[in-house]
Amino acid sequence: MAGRIRDEDVAEVRARARIDEVVSGYLTLKNAGGGSLKGLCPFHSEKTPSFQVTPSRGLYYCFGCGEGGDVITFLQKVDNLSFAEAVEQLADRVGVQLRYADGSGPGTEPGLRTQILEANAAAAEYFAEQLTGADALPGRQFLDQRGFDRSAAEHFSIGWAPQGGKQLGKVLRERGFRPEVLVRAGLVRENGWDFFQGRLLWPIRDSGRHVLGFGARRILDEDRIPAKYINTPETPVYKKSHVLYGLDLARQQIGKKAQAVVVEGYTDVMAAHLSGVDTAVASCGTAFGADHAKLLQRLMGNHDAFHGEVIFTFDGDAAGQAAAIKVFNLDRTFITQTYVAVEPTGLDPCDLRLQSGPEAVRELVGRRVPLYRFVMRNVLDSYDLDRADGRLAALRAAAPLVGSIRDASLVDAYVRELSGMLGMDLDTVRAAVHRARSSRPGEDAAVVVEPKPDRTQLPDPDDRELEVERDTLKLLLQRPQLFGADWEISAEDFTHPGYRALYAATEQARDAEGDWTQRVLAICGHGLLGQLAMELSVEPLLHEPDAAYVDAYRAKLQLLTCVRRIGDLKSKLQRTNPVENQSDYNRQFGELLSLERTRKQLQARSLGGITL
Missing domain, CATH: 1.10.860 (DNAb Helicase; Chain A)
Incomplete structure (x- = not known):
């Protein structure tokens, strides 16, 4: 993986990329006099234009919400990209060859990222067309059995990869895409065979609706690949630890509601959205990790501490508990509150919608409990609280959890709750939590979170x-x-x-x-x-x-x-x-x-x- 982009190349990209041209791709700008342009801010709801672009200085600023920056910052925020991703996209646009400071050699050739995105978009369109064919009947039956009709399939752009093995590559080459681009995009293998064959496909898009890759489910018994799901391999635009399925559909609502609901699969995202939970997303081919957390946090913005929420849906079994504890270890990545929504019957959102209707999915999210409480309950359940030594051991295990709660105003309430769970003296529990809290001086943002700057x-x-x-x-x-x-x-x-x-x-x-x-x-x-x-x-x-x-x-x-x-x-x-x-x-x-x-x-x- 390439290292940090050289500063002089970043400066060259910033100089060549005209901010008015880039911003104009997302909103209408009108002359505001004095060499400035104005439009409706894409980062907050407004009726009177307060978003100003100054091309001569390469800057934008919204006098309504305070968002501002240069052309790179704009692309980062509007398309939810990292700094490097924004620079790379702009470099493709203006024809700058990027170099990396660690000596890893030239980066992606100019224009390749754009070509890959165009090839992916064409592939998504082709796959969606194939879903209506006779070859895709097993795929349509799979969707029907899970309560998804044709309109749902079209809404989520679901497609079908033909079984023949070489149709996609042939079609895309006829449309002018170079074979090497199709290979770099992960659509075609080096030997010329299509990467996806005989599978149901979900296009994975970024928040700007660019198709980055695909997730594919095994449908046919004769499928030679035993894995239930396979995903696009790592490409210049698709990195599984940096993408979330459903982000294109959930982006605006996540920002508006300051809420994200993280489910476990593609059909769960579909069920959630069709049930009215329009902030649902899922990781793609990998467990939810730190990069996913940062991705959501960028999209939600720096809301005042704890005004937002990230809700994880887990099964109530041991695997779900282990997943919750893993997420708990990532919790400090968020500046929002984190919650867990567990369905007592063990059903995932897709099956829950199928059996009990969309209101049951909404109720699942509504019954969320704080992540700390969920993890704390699981920790305590592993000790014999009928014995004094068991209660003491449980206190030692749970005190660091309570001590790590960022919102200091909640700590006392959790101390009281823990005291009740353990059946121990309140002062004893408070002292243990205080010791655990005091022993963590080197951890950033463990207690206090800086709110978004107040204008x-x-x-x-x-x-x-x-x-x-x-x-x-x-x-x-x-x-x-x-x-x-x-x-x-x-x-x-x-x-x-x-x-x-x-x-x-x-x-x-x-x-x-x-x-x-x-x-x-x-x-x-x-x-x-x-x-x-x-x-x-x-x-x-x-x-x-x-x-x-x-x-x-x-x-x-x-x-x-x-x-x-x-x-x-x-x-x-x-x-x-x-x-x-x-x-x-x-x-x-x-x-x-x-x-x-x-x-x-x-x-x-x-x-x-x-x-x-």
């Missing part, structure tokens, strides 16, 4: 008292060359902590190399400061500035600092006795006269280039 913590853009600070920073971010070599301003000229911190970041970026905006954004990071930097980098300027305009704003900013100093000094003079502290009084009075002269000079400069 109310940002400087108010309409605060007239901070108007000069804001406009000066906008000029500095968007037209730094007009400030000259010596900016003549300092951090103390900014009274709001956010503006002061942003100015400090610009000072730090002065000596770095590369694109100015990217340097500042890299220093600011992805928190509140980065959000503020992004906002001021795309917020329209009142006028097209020149050097005189910038100097006037700089003088106005310095004037406000000077006025504050004069006020402070006058206050000191009022508190100084001129008889008892004559020397201090005279010194301060001299400083006041000097500041008054400076104030007049700055006032004249501040009116030289603008009307304030």
Whole structure:
């Protein structure tokens, strides 16, 4: 697997990929004046456009929800991609050959990813057409037996791979796809035979509805491959640890509801969606892992701690319990609450819908219990709680589970619950949990989770008292060359902590190399400061500035600092006795006269280039 993409190649991709062209593929943009474009934000629901794209700086920012970034960030968020995946897709688009910093050699040839995605899309269309043929009767019978009619098959784009073995490759080659692309896509084997033969197929798509690969179920007894399910092999676009079936259908609802329901198979996803559980997804050919967790978390967004939920459906048997414990070990990957939904009868969502109807599937999800409680109950069940030593051993095993709960406000409630389960003194249980909690100082985010930045913590853009600070920073971010070599301003000229911190970041970026905006954004990071930097980098300027305009704003900013100093000094003079502290009084009075002269000079400069 290739390593980190070289920085210079990332910069080349960012420079070549026009952000307005990429964004226009997802929403309609209209001229907003000043070289900017506006549209309805794809990341939150709105009726009035607040999503702004500034092509000259390669940035976008939504003044409604605070999302912002460059062309790479946009593709990451809108299509739920990792950084590397977004760069690779853009590299294909603009024809950049990527290299990797670990010396692993050139990456995927330009355009190959796009060709594979196009081949997969054509294959999905072909497979769906075959499902209506006589050859696919066993596949249709399988679906019918599980309560899925033709409309359901069409909704989920289910297809059938013919038994002949070479039809798909022949059809796709006739449509112009190169044989080597079909092999790299995992559609055709090196020997020319189709990878999937005589199987029912589910296309596996990303959140942008691109077909990444396929999952195939064994239907025919004569199938020479004994595995019930096989999946597309690893390809430049399909990595089983990074994909979730149903994500294309569930994406919007997962983001809207801040909920994801993780089931175990393709038919379970179908049953859940047809039952009204429209946030269901499933892993493909592998157990749910850390990369899947990160994928869901990106899609759900950084909601305020615990406002979202991820619900896992497990069987009530030993295998289900083992799966729950494995997920528990991944739990810190989420900043949302995690739950378990277990059907007492042991039925999976598909069979549950078939036997008891769609409402039973909805009830299954509604009966969810916190993952910690489920795992804790299973841990306690392995000890003899009728014996004192058994209760003590159970407490030692369960205390770390309760101690690892991220939401500190829930810990006391779980301590009380554990005390009741064990039949032990509350103080004894609380002390054991406290010891377990205190012994975990090195684990990040085990107790406290940072909520999504609250926009109310940002400087108010309409605060007239901070108007000069804001406009000066906008000029500095968007037209730094007009400030000259010596900016003549300092951090103390900014009274709001956010503006002061942003100015400090610009000072730090002065000596770095590369694109100015990217340097500042890299220093600011992805928190509140980065959000503020992004906002001021795309917020329209009142006028097209020149050097005189910038100097006037700089003088106005310095004037406000000077006025504050004069006020402070006058206050000191009022508190100084001129008889008892004559020397201090005279010194301060001299400083006041000097500041008054400076104030007049700055006032004249501040009116030289603008009307304030």
